Amino acid sequence: MAIIHRATLSPSKPELLAAWLGGEVEVLGSFRYDDPAGEVGVEAFVVRVGGEVRHVPLAYRGAPATYDGAVPVGTMEHSVLGARWVYDGTADPVVQGCYARALAGEQEQAVMELWDAGEMVGVVPGSVVVRREGEGDAARLVATWDSGTLVVAGD
Template sequence: MALLHRADLRPTKLELLASWLPSRSWYQGDSAAELVRVAAYRFDDPAGEVGIETLLVRFGTGPVHQVPLTYRGAPLPAADAWLIGTLEHSVLGTRWVYDACADPVYAAALADAVLTGSGQAEEYFEVDGRPEVRAPSMDITSDGAGADVPAVGAVRRVVDGDRTVIVTDTVELTLARRPGLTGSQPTGPAGATLTGTWDGVSAPLAYATLR
């Protein structure tokens, strides 16, 4: 379960992304339009130290972009190139926000979701000492349910692009930056694809694959 805090964020996640996204080679759209959140899903960090959230966002009526983020209480070593920015969280203090593709905690969580079908973390707020569950904004599933998950160590290399490739010690993950658009969909062996839907999208879109 992912514990969420009712907190103020300065700047907000969308404010950080509004200035960062247009600088990416795989970005498409009108950066003068308003950036809106379409949907999101989270994974758990078993150690409970790193927040892992994937946002689906778009500028105006432009294409949806998939942006996995990790939130850390201290900088991730040797990852300055992947730092989106910092924000002040009214409960947790300063948070370093990274494009999660270079974060080994995200790579391990994504590999687990793709290979086992573990799905997304259940989100909840603590209200009067009891968990109040927040309904998910989208559904994700995998056709790799039941597979063994190798230990994912360091992220050795990231090839950023429409289909971002994350190379680790044991697995190679491919992430669709613009789910549903021709040329940006990841491809991989049968039984190793993460797909999902949200309101207004009836046919599952491929988000990530693993080999």
């Protein structure tokens, strides 16, 4: 399960995405995977940028990344967790491990628990549902939201 804190983020996720992607961003939805070690936040967004729908996976870390090839997106201040370093998930080994397990049928998208002041207060429904289609090398992950679908891995 992914823990979602009632918190203030500065900059907000849409602001961070807009700065990184270089323009106005419409967030169509998002989904998460759980890092088995519980250290890295793994969230992917489906966004519209300049008329194009894109899949944008991010990694949220509590300290600067130390792996080779890290692509920084920016930093943000989380009112509960403190400073968060945000990285492009397409280059992050934790994010890529989550996608590889999902493609293999070994990991499902995370259930998002809402926490407030140290207590779980509910479950947040996902705005994007990811399903696995196909088997083996033909497997792919398809994201579905209220207005569309997009292949986000495989194929």
